[in-house]
Amino acid sequence: MMKETLLEYGLDDVEQSARECLQELDVMLLGCEFEDWALRLDLRIPDIRSLQALRDQVLDGSFEKKLKEKFASNAQNFRAHVDKSRFFSLYEDSLRGLEGLTAHQKEKLHEMEGEKDVHLSAPAGAGKTFVAMQRVLETLQDPDANVLYVAPSKALLLFFLRWLAMRLTPQDNTDTAGPKFETPEKALRRLLLLHDPYQSLILPELQQGRIVLHTDTVQGPMSSGELMFDLAVYDESHKIFCQTVDLNQTLLNRVRARREELFQLFLSDEAQSSAVQHAFPDATHVKLSEVVRNTERIVQAAAMFRYSSDPTENVTSFGKSLGPPLKTFLFAPDVDKHKTYAKHVVAALWHAVCMFPDMSFHGRIAILVRDQKFRRELSNHLQPALNEDIRHRRFETKSFAESLLQLPERLLQTSPQQHRECIVLDALDNADGLEQLIVICVGLDEPLKKDCDQNLCSQLYRALTRAQLLAMVVNEHVQGGLLEFLGAVRFFDRKVARPPNSQEAAQRAIGAANVASKDTDTAVSSVLVPGAEADMLTSSPSSTGAAGSGMGTDARATGEQASKQVDLTHLFQAQSTQGVQMSDIWDTRDNAIPHADSLEFSPMTQAGRRGF
Incomplete structure (x- = not known):
């Protein structure tokens, strides 16, 4: 039926509509073909920046929306739907198959010649x-x-x-x-x-x-x-x-x-x-010094924990993908430690499921923990929790090595055979040099000590930078730890670019937040500036009992807001540790930890960043 409808619409018109939807992405449409029950678009993508831009528009639904609007103008009964799981299989192939170098890479490779x-x-x-x-x-x-x-x-x-x-x-x-x-x-x-x-x-x-x-x-x-x-x-x-x-x-x-x-x-x-x-x-x-794999939000967040012996070194991002905010699940310590960790890891996975409901997570999520002992203890509670709370997805955990032994089925030109979605659960040491679309960093915080502060920073940096698109943090509250500053952070999501004078407005708003009462809602509402608004993200399933009140919101809308190209003049300003710090990078709305009156480590301030 779909093929007949498309033929009636006209394949040339289909190609023209798709080409118009791709114009702003610097992606060339080579042609359209019928493939089983679907219409396949063959694209030529020049570089990773264009590939990431296409990825973001597929994820936030804007590409599908544009296709629907184009088709609807000529074929009222026609509806378009983008298969996100199929897209990401091809996206991963394209990511590995890219041969072109960025200008920065070419410059540095020239230095290597001879x-x-x-x-x-x-x-x-x-x-x-x-x-x-x-x-x-x-x-x-x-x-x-x-x-x-x-x-x-x-x-x-x-x-x-x-x-x-x-x-x-x-x-x-x-x-x-x-x-x-x-x-x-x-x-x-x-x-x-x-x-x-x-x-x-x-x-x-x-x-x-x-x-x-x-x-x-x-x-x-x-x-x-x-x-x-x-x-x-x-x-x-x-x-x-x-x-x-x-x-x-x-x-x-x-x-x-x-x-x-x-x-x-x-x-x-x-x-x-x-x-x-x-x-x-x-x-x-x-x-x-130019990052090409991660979103801008991940680069900014990881920089808080990046130790460098060269204080003048400046790490930049090649891509223009803002990406979703980093989601945090910080909670009070519990006697049944690993069972509680498993509950909050399930909440993090549910957040990903709600954000990307049409995408298979097979081979696309990694849960990273500090060592193999922690992995074994968490695994004993996590698999039963997954079977109970997200049973419709049939998740199964494997180590990185186990997950990488099999070549991709698309490479072997075979149809998908897995009956379960395999996600990685492994120690951080086994993740060095690897990458995943989504990464959940679990239990990596510890109390700061002068002789190992740099190691702790390195752990969080290593874990966060494994993520291409979305990074999440699950941790019990550690007094005097690296993540304690997130108890004083409130999420501030700007949907559109701010007006020219918005940086000054934001600075005034931050000042107002620092003298505001400790009431969270009052503090958050007092810092909204022109051209910006805050939205709730979908939270965890009710069965996990995780903190937060975002249940029932539209996850697709969340994907749209997270991928908008916005002004990245971030709200990282030196502030009193007694005040609320606003951030469009850290989404802390599912945290359940007390506000810290004093911090050993505060990377949201220039002084905190210089300390590491």
Whole structure:
């Protein structure tokens, strides 16, 4: 019926309507085709900025709305619906398949040209692994070349292998100008791997759509006990060349050039290892400072916890995606600690379900905890809570390594077979270098101590920056902890750009909030400025009993408001710790912690940021 309706409307008119909807996104429509019961739009997306802009319009419903309006003007009975789960499968493929570099990346790669050894440091999300992937693909085009890839965790090895397999596998409707390989399987035979404790070489293999890792202590590119390679990549190298790793007890000190010379690429982020001393090999140091993966809100929030030895370093965002606010669920400590944590994690998942109701979360959500002990204890309560409170979604938790062993079904050209939505529950150490669409940071706060403050900042920074689109925080109230400042933060969502004089108005409003009464509603209502308004977000399911009164609001409307392109002159001003601090980054409306009269750590002020 739909096909007949579209044919009656006219495929040329369909294409023209879709093309008009894509005009402002810098996305080219290549054509339209019928695919089973759906209409497929084939798009050419030039860069990650355009891809993220399209993602935001699909999520907030504005693209679907524009399509409906265009079609309705000529076909009154026609209704358009965008399949968000299918879109995100293609979005993830496109994200991994992008080959173009940003201007900033091109500039920095130019600095690397002609250098044998390069130390590339960058904040999370700046594209370090993307640069390494390009270098690996270029090297593997030589049929005689061997590559070594080193990472701290097995999960990061598998993430890199999945990404490499996608780049090695030819896709439909792609031009033929890229690298050529006989088969992905043959190319992978010339790639060897190492992970902590770096004592055994690992040979990857693809078997019926799964990644199989073979441990091999004898064979491989070895000569007289030396490991012979053309290229060696050390991902998350700040966790490899550090005081906790004795290189003399590993295979790393036996890596040698197979031919004339060995090219080495060290990838690091000093903000993820602030309290550790390093001994990086001599190499040309190149810095990336532009984040391409995360939304602007995530970049801003993570910057509060980012430690840098260079106080002048300025991290910027390449994309123009504002993204949803970071959602927090802070609660009073409970005797049954992990059961209470499980209840609030369910509340966070419900928030995601309500915000993106038509999207499958299979492989798209990660719940990150401090260590494996916490993971085991939380898991005992979380799975039963998921089965009871969000039973219609059939969620199942896996570790990162378990979730990454299987190649994506779309890559294998098979139909989806999962009967459950697999989401990741893992320790933070296994998440370094990885990314997920949605991340829930659980139990990462602790009381501040002078000898470990930087480590705590690093934990929250590492966890938040794993999220591409939405980050949430679930934590019990920790007196004197890093997150205690959120008890004095009130969410302030601006739907539209403020007028030219709005910054002055906002500053006056903040001043008014600081002398206002402690009554939350009074404080919030007193700071609304022209062109802005606050809205409630959908909260948790009633079965979880989480704090908050946002039940019953429209989650789709929430997605629309969160993705509007607005003025990002944020309300981060130095304020008295007794006053309410307004933020359009942190959505604290489901918190249930007391207002702190004094704070050990206050990143919403310039002084607080300088302290770390």
